[in-house]
Amino acid sequence: MTARPVGAGPLWLIGCGHMGGAMLRRWIAAGMAPSRVTVITRGPATVPAGVRHLTALPLDAEPETIVLAMKPQQLGDVAPTLQGIQPALLVSILAGVDSATLAQRIAAGAVVRAMPNLPVAIGQGVTALFSESHDAAVRATVEALAAPLGHHEWIADESLFDAVTALAGSGPGFVFRFIDALARAGEALGIPADQAARFALATVSGSAAMAVEADVDPATLADRVASKGGSTREGLDVLDADGALVTLLTRTLDAARRRNTEMAAAARE
């Protein structure tokens, strides 16, 4: 299909659960006109005031943009209902469904894959983006949708999407686990559990905020707080021994990436 211009036209959001709902709330909070959006789900959905919600596709004018936010396994139900509809832009957040599959199932001017993570709900997420299209208007429209969600970046090579999903998509789960482990380790040294939990959370939150503000990378920051012969260095030596932490996290990301690849293969069948 040839690309049509895209901008601030009608947007259909198909699926509005945890992720679709979080994205929609951020878009509206960032100033998107609610009247621009039609949410389509099979059952009831809570949508911001002024947003139209339907349980079947509307019969009125074609949307400029369709955002797919149902489960990947729902593509087989949703795609046939979109036959004959040709949005200028199709944005999919379906994990594991590649852009070739999307383009084959839905006739859109441009197809964009987006992989948001959970903190988009508070505008501090990460959204990885990929498209074969280099149309400046397409990219600008997608960036305008991604900006209210937090940090966003285009991925040059779609084959890296599963790895990026493992790092940024699953990353919040790994970080939550780390915070819990830090608290449990403190507890093991005798700190009351509730206090250890508060200290661990505030330590990770403050350190992350500091790393964001710093003009050097986290590895340098770690070395700066760890003076030779000091206690932080003694602890870092445990994490660094034989690359223990990097090895563990590489195995962690690799397992998540492998599962993403398996699910992608299942979605193509």
Ligand SMILES: NC(=O)c1ccc[n+]([C@@H]2O[C@H](COP(=O)([O-])OP(=O)(O)OC[C@H]3O[C@@H](n4cnc5c(N)ncnc54)[C@H](OP(=O)(O)O)[C@@H]3O)[C@@H](O)[C@H]2O)c1
């Ligand atoms: N949660 C995450 O952290 C995350 C991160 C990145 C990407 N994703 C992707 O986001 C997508 C949604 O995940 P989620 O966690 O938000 O799922 P969810 O909470 O279960 O929401 C799914 C939504 O899709 C609707 N839906 C299901 N089948 C439909 C159909 N045939 N037509 C129209 N709407 C339909 C559901 O409403 P009804 O049942 O009423 O139809 C619901 O609103 C998935 O593809 C996932 O891969 C999620």
